[in-house]
Amino acid sequence: MSPSASGAADSDPVTPVIALTAGGNELTIRLGGELDGTTAPALAAQLGSVISVGPVQRVVVDLSDVEFCDAATVRVFVVLAAALDGRGAALRLHGARPHIEWLLRQLGAADLLSDR
Numbered sequence: 123m124s125p126s127a128s129g130a131a132d133s134d135p136v137t138p139v140i141a142l143t144a145g146g147n148e149l150t151i152r153l154g155g156e157l158d159g160t161t162a163p164a165l166a167a168q169l170g171s172v173i174s175v176g177p178v179q180r181v182v183v184d185l186s187d188v189e190f191c192d193a194a195t196v197r198v199f200v201v202l203a204a205a206l207d208g209r210g211a212a213l214r215l216h217g218a219r220p221h222i223e224w225l226l227r228q229l230g231a232a233d234l235l236s237d238r
Contacts, residue, residue, distance in 0.1 A: 139168055140187060147179035154187035157195035166198045173202070179211050182236065186217035196229050203234055 138161055141152040151172065157165065173181060183199065185191070203213040214236035218226065226232050 138165060138188070139172075142172065144176075144178075147177070148182060149173070149178045149180070150182045150184055152184040152187065154189075156190040157188055158190065158192045159194040162194040162198050165195065166201065169198065169202055170205075173206065173211075177209075177211075181206060181211065181213045183213065183215050184217050185215055185219070185222060188219070188222065191218075191222045191225060193225070193229060196226060196231050199234055200231055 138153045138155045138157055139151060140154045141150075143150040143152075149172070151169065153165075155161075181202070199213065199215060206213050213234060215226070215234045216236050218235060223232070223235060226235060
């Protein structure tokens, strides 16, 4: 069981979105904590809701505060990138720690990485 936002044990994990910043045609989403199969469904739903609100040309996901990321989360990023691409927008991952960059490369998603 994962902790809920109230700190009690619950079946719903805390979503890892820390902050959203919009400016011009760019949306920055800052994530934190551990991103895994437990958080991936909630993250996918939350990111999908965020990008559907308004038109953006570029979505930057800041991974600076992410300590762990697994293949389930990489899949969320790949699916999100494809959805944005279909709308003429782009997804870029920024601030990934070396072990997360390694995972992205191993899974063929390194093209999502950006120096900003």
